[in-house]
Amino acid sequence: MTNDMTQDILYTIKNPRVTFRQRLKDMAKIAENSVELVRYTEKSKEYFANGAIMDMFEGKTPYRTRYCVPDYELFMKQGSKFLMLEPPKDIWDAVGNLLCLYHNIPADGGLPVYIGCLDELLEPFVRDEKEAEKAIRFLLTHVDRTISNAFCHANLGPRDSRAGRIILKLTAEMQRPCPNMTLLYREDTPDDYLMAAFETAIASAKPSFANDALYRRDMGNYAVVSCYNVLPIGGCGLTLVRLNMHKLPELAESPEDLLERVIPDAVTAVCDAIDSRCEFIVDDCSYYENTFLYDEGLIKKDKDHMIGMFGFVGLAECVNGVLGLTKPEERFGKGKEADAFGEKIMRRIREEIDKRPCKYGKYGLHAQVGVMEDSGSTPGGRIPIGEEPDLPFQIMNFIRMHRDCDAGCGELFPFEETVKRNPQYLADIMKGAFKSGARYLSFYGSDSDLVRVTGYLVKKSDIEKFRNNKATLNEATVNGSEVHRNLHLLDRKVRGEEKKE
Amino acid sequence: MGKTNITAPVNKIISFSAVDGFGNRTAIFLQGCNQNCWYCHNPETIHHCKACGACVEACPTGALRIVEESEGSVDAGKREGLAAERETVRKRYVAYDISKCCNCDTCIKTCRENASPKIRSMTAGEVMEEILPYFPFIDGITTSGGECTMHLDFLTELYGLVEKEGKTTYADTNGQIPLWDKEAFLRVTDQTMIDLKAGTEEDHRKLTGMGLHNPVENIRRMAELGKLYEIRTVVVPGVVDNRRTVELGSSLIAAYPKVRYKLIKFRHFGVRQEYLHIQEPSDEEMEALGGLAKRMGVKEIMIT
Numbered sequence: 001m002t003n004d005m006t007q008d009i010l011y012t013i014k015n016p017r018v019t020f021r022q023r024l025k026d027m028a029k030i031a032e033n034s035v036e037l038v039r040y041t042e043k044s045k046e047y048f049a050n051g052a053i054m055d056m057f058e059g060k061t062p063y064r065t066r067y068c069v070p071d072y073e074l075f076m077k078q079g080s081k082f083l084m085l086e087p088p089k090d091i092w093d094a095v096g097n098l099l100c101l102y103h104n105i106p107a108d109g110g111l112p113v114y115i116g117c118l119d120e121l122l123e124p125f126v127r128d129e130k131e132a133e134k135a136i137r138f139l140l141t142h143v144d145r146t147i148s149n150a151f152c153h154a155n156l157g158p159r160d161s162r163a164g165r166i167i168l169k170l171t172a173e174m175q176r177p178c179p180n181m182t183l184l185y186r187e188d189t190p191d192d193y194l195m196a197a198f199e200t201a202i203a204s205a206k207p208s209f210a211n212d213a214l215y216r217r218d219m220g221n222y223a224v225v226s227c228y229n230v231l232p233i234g235g236c237g238l239t240l241v242r243l244n245m246h247k248l249p250e251l252a253e254s255p256e257d258l259l260e261r262v263i264p265d266a267v268t269a270v271c272d273a274i275d276s277r278c279e280f281i282v283d284d285c286s287y288y289e290n291t292f293l294y295d296e297g298l299i300k301k302d303k304d305h306m307i308g309m310f311g312f313v314g315l316a317e318c319v320n321g322v323l324g325l326t327k328p329e330e331r332f333g334k335g336k337e338a339d340a341f342g343e344k345i346m347r348r349i350r351e352e353i354d355k356r357p358c359k360y361g362k363y364g365l366h367a368q369v370g371v372m373e374d375s376g377s378t379p380g381g382r383i384p385i386g387e388e389p390d391l392p393f394q395i396m397n398f399i400r401m402h403r404d405c406d407a408g409c410g411e412l413f414p415f416e417e418t419v420k421r422n423p424q425y426l427a428d429i430m431k432g433a434f435k436s437g438a439r440y441l442s443f444y445g446s447d448s449d450l451v452r453v454t455g456y457l458v459k460k461s462d463i464e465k466f467r468n469n470k471a472t473l474n475e476a477t478v479n480g481s482e483v484h485r486n487l488h489l490l491d492r493k494v495r496g497e498e499k500k501e
Numbered sequence: 502m503g504k505t506n507i508t509a510p511v512n513k514i515i516s517f518s519a520v521d522g523f524g525n526r527t528a529i530f531l532q533g534c535n536q537n538c539w540y541c542h543n544p545e546t547i548h549h550c551k552a553c554g555a556c557v558e559a560c561p562t563g564a565l566r567i568v569e570e571s572e573g574s575v576d577a578g579k580r581e582g583l584a585a586e587r588e589t590v591r592k593r594y595v596a597y598d599i600s601k602c603c604n605c606d607t608c609i610k611t612c613r614e615n616a617s618p619k620i621r622s623m624t625a626g627e628v629m630e631e632i633l634p635y636f637p638f639i640d641g642i643t644t645s646g647g648e649c650t651m652h653l654d655f656l657t658e659l660y661g662l663v664e665k666e667g668k669t670t671y672a673d674t675n676g677q678i679p680l681w682d683k684e685a686f687l688r689v690t691d692q693t694m695i696d697l698k699a700g701t702e703e704d705h706r707k708l709t710g711m712g713l714h715n716p717v718e719n720i721r722r723m724a725e726l727g728k729l730y731e732i733r734t735v736v737v738p739g740v741v742d743n744r745r746t747v748e749l750g751s752s753l754i755a756a757y758p759k760v761r762y763k764l765i766k767f768r769h770f771g772v773r774q775e776y777l778h779i780q781e782p783s784d785e786e787m788e789a790l791g792g793l794a795k796r797m798g799v800k801e802i803m804i805t
Contacts, residue, residue, distance in 0.1 A: 390516050392635045419519045421803065424640070428525035429517065432638030 005034060019471050021148075025109060029059060036060040038280045040273060047269035052247040055273070056240050056311070056371065058108060062277055063285045066309070067237035068107040069223050070298040072116035074234070075101060082292035091125040091132050095139040102147060106291045107236075111147050114225035115179055117155040119164035126162045133166050140170055144178045148473045150456040151226045154179040158186035158212055160193035168196050172203040175450060177457035181207040182224040184215075185434065191427070198423035198443075205444035205452055208410065211434045218406035219364075220304065227369045227455025228410035228440050234298065235305035237407070238360065239277040241270050242368050245345075246314030246377040249321030255341065258322050259348050267310075267352035271363060274308035278360040282306075306361025309407050310353060311368035314377035315342055316384050333383030333397055343400050346381060350404035364407025369454035379454050380409055395429070399437045412442040412452050420445065504626040504662075509655040511621045511628065512546050512647060516635045522671040522694060522730055524640035527632050529659075532620050534648040535677050536709040538698060540737055540779060542771040546647040547615040552593045556608035556618045564601035565608060565618050569593045597621065615773075625658035633666075641669030641691065650678040653686050660689035671730060675709070676716030680723065692730035693723045697753075700745030708741055717753065724757045731761035731803075736782045736790060738767070743782075747790045748797065755798030762794050763803045 012018075012026040038060065040048070047053040058066055076094065079087040083104065088094040098116065105112040118136075126132040143152065156164050171181060183189075183197050197207055208228065215222050221233045231237050243266055251266075252258035281287045288294040288301045299305065316332040319342045325331045332338045353363050367380025378384045381401030388394050391413070402409040419425055426443055433441055444452050449459050462472040510532035515521075518528040534547045541547060557565045570593075595618040608618050623631075632642065642663050644656055649672055660670040669691040672680075676695045680686065697716060699705035705713040723729040732750050736743050747764070754760040766782055787804045794802050 392516050392638055395638065396634070415519075418805075421805070422519045422524065424524035425517075425519040426525075428640050429638045432636075436637050 005030060016469050017466055017471050019148075019473065022471075028110075029057075032059045032061050032063070037284070038062070038276050040276045041269075043265070043269045044273040044276065047266060048273070050247065050251065052244050052251065052266055053270050053273060054242045054244060055277075056242055058239060058277075062108075062239060062281050064106045064108060064287060065236040065238045065281060066108045066240050067113050067225055067229060067231060068105050068293070068299060069114045069225055069231045069233055069235050069237070070101065070105065070293055071234035072098065072101070072121055072298075075296075075298055076121055078296070080292070080296055082296065088125065091122065091127070091135040094122055094125045095135050098139065099142055102143070104292075106287070106293065109149070109151075111149055111152060113149075113151050113153055113229075114223050114231075115143060115147075115152060115154050117157050117184075117223065118167055119161045120157040120159075123161045123163040126166075129162060129166070132163065133170070136163070136166050137170055140167075140174060140176075140179070144174070144176045145473065148178055150177040150180055150458060152179045153223075153225045153227075154181045155223055156181065156183040156197070156207055158184050158189045160190045164193065165196060168200040168207075171206060172200040175204055175459075177450060177459055177462075180227070180456055182210050182228070182440075183207040184212040184224070185209045185430070186212040194427055195423050198426050201426070201443050202415075202420050202423060202445060203448075205442070205448060205450040205457055208412075208440060208442035209430050209434075211439050214434075214437070214439050215406075224408070224440075228408045228442075229309065229366060230406065230408040231307055231364070232305050234300050235307060235361075236299055237307050237309050237364070238281055239274055240309035240311045240366065240368070241273040241277070242311035242313060243267075243270050243349075244314055244377060245312055246317035246321065248318050252322055255322050258318075259344060263345065263348050264352050267349060267356070270310055271308070271353065271356050271358070274310065274363065275359040278306070278308055282360055303361050307364045307407060308358060308361060309366045310349075310363050311366045312349070312381070313368050313370055313374065313379055315345065315381035315401060316378045316387075317376065318342075318345065328387065331387060333387050333394070334389050339397060339400065342381065346401055346404060365405045366407040367402055367405050367409035369410070369456075380405070382411060391429075395433050395438060396436065399433070402439060403437065405439060408440065410440040410442060410455055411438075412444065412455075414444055414446040414451075416446055504624065505654075505658055506624060507655050507658060508622045508624050509652040510549065511623045512617060512619065514628070514631060516632075517638065518643070521643040521645065521673060522641075522692065523669070525638060526641055526643045526671065527635045527639050529628060529632070529642060529644045529649075531644060531646045531649045531652055531655075532617065533651055534646055534675070535651060536648070536675050536698075536711050537615075538709045539740060539776045540708075540735060540767055540772055542768070544615045544771070544773050545609040545612060545617040550595055550616045550618050550620065551614055552595050553614070554595065555613065556611045557595060559607050559611040561605065561607060562601050562603050564598045564603075566596050566598075567593065568596045625655055625662055628659055629662045636666055636668060639668065641671060643671040643673055643694075645673035648675055648677065650674045650680065653678070653683060657683075657686045657689060660686070664689050664691075674719070676719040677711055679715055680719050681726075687726070687728065690728060693719070693728055694731050694733065695720050695723065695729065697732050697734050697746060697750045699741045700747070700749040701742065704741035704745070708737070717749070720750075720753045724754060724760060729754070729757065729760050731763050731801075733763040733765055735765045735767050736787060738780045738782050738786065740779055743786075743790060744793065747793050751794045751797035751799050758800040760799075761801035761803055762799045763805065764790055764794070765805055 008030050079085040083100050085097050088097050102112050210224050215230050219230050219232055222230050223233050224230055248262055252262045293299045319332040319338050325338055332342055369379045398411040430441055442452050449461055450457050465472050512530040512532045515528040518526050521528045532546055533549055554567050557567050597619050663670050671692045672690055673694045699708050702713045720732055734746050734750055769777055791802045791804050
């Protein structure tokens, strides 16, 4: 965004690569950014200026939360006075009511990043399976064509269900990036159902898999939203302020100085900024009081349901930078010392966050996937593409660096052709990783059109369209096309060994 | 059982493999084979190194060097597998430094002996130590080759250690070494995967240099014991009568609905120059053979 508003407006209204809806959203963002009313502390300002923290282009005058996670279960039970909806009596009522609510979610972008734990919401209405499939197809198609955002996320519960099976079947068939999808895996999730989920994941790069036990322990009744953010159901992710860890070595005189002085200071800057933004959203704008979701109990304004998201990227670059590591075998992801130091940094950040009283709700630590302007930083605490060690060691590294990420983290693995005949292979890896403490994993076929960019899905064919100056329905393509280039997505190590006979 | 000094020549360990049996498996490839199949896709695993040194010259990273030692100074354990039967190697062998290796396989391309210098002589305990970090993520291990059953004592020890950790053990074998009477080995073996390379004695001898009796007997006996995961046939047009092979294979396993018949397309990848004239089979041919197996009562057929 340039300083000349006229230029921004002209660019936005003429941009051939966006749909009308995307244009409208961009115009709204220009308006919002034309005033700046959030009162940041001096510490936050210092860190915004030196580039070590960023506001994620969330908007300079936030009048809504970043993410809103309504309690859809309650909504199904009670309907909505404001929307004049009775509780649903059959599957068509159910999908109809849900769609009405989806279009009335007060969050950044005006569209939902969470559309519910769909199988659990719909299972009570599955009477005739054919009819249910028709209704669910209608729902998924509508979501894809009107919400059209790969950050829109559906969840699937840990139990086998007819609705769940229908959703998996349709997802494999439709091959669309929206909605993003996660299965909340529990140890008692039946193997047979898990295999069905993996078969869909192999065909369409979703669902991803969340470690239910860990997230339930940390977040209570939770949902996976947007890329892989984890938030309490009936709650909001009010804002996300990000620590650009790759910038921290510049501020530190030594590794000890980084741990003892820079990190506590930077954590203060991030948490201050979160508090400042929350103050504007909650107090100045009366966000909660201004939405029927709050009146009807679908979102709650209390300590456990208001999450200020503390994001981070660039742990790898931070470690390599501050320890001055250049040899491949010593760098983050391969070197023992580097990995141990990375873990220390993450512990330190969590300790500092936990020490600090939160002005609104609580802080959640989130391994951020990056934005399209990023270059020179790897998402969250991941190992840079091209430097990955052998898969078991990459998984263990992912676990170690993300132990404290209660508000979400993810790692993704492309796999090759041979894996398609052996979904059990992916199940073994996932179960082992979850038992070892991993929180979240995604897989996708290296040769499929749907690919996962850092945390959300895009179609390779859409990226081509975008590059040729054509609009695509899916907003995430715009991000995907650049992230793709900056992070060398296609160079990611493909897994599953070709065996020689 | 205490750990022994028995070693085997380890060609390669793949941490996660999707193509070596049920689920995710760590695959351990041992060097040396008792067959010499025309179409071998990794001929560098057939023979043991003669220490000619050609690869040492060619290695771009200096991971290989010739070591000449007088007899007696070489650690007996380390020598086994490095063509131990040859007097010359007792004094001279190619040492391999895995930490310097960039896996470009120049050595293997250079080798004229169907061997590889990238061989580590390891005890079962040493292999175990290396693969233990993979255990949370795998269903079990598969040993392959070369021909892994040429090292049965080693396998028995390794499998015992793996089973103790609650993981499964699979042997991928050409079936030439009788397994049915190896009780100690079978006690710790969950499953075998056995090649059926031809359907007649003549074809089998022509293709592999060895007879058909033992593979067939192994397939029969392992199936009876419930220790047969799959049989596999590489389909090679014009070299053997592929229909005869599939007929024989199907008749052996049709009574066991869980045993899979894996029909593998012969591919030129990795095959030696002199056999590249052999045609790759068409998809139709593969489907027809799959149909044949199905008609003969095989329940699980995989064409790859």
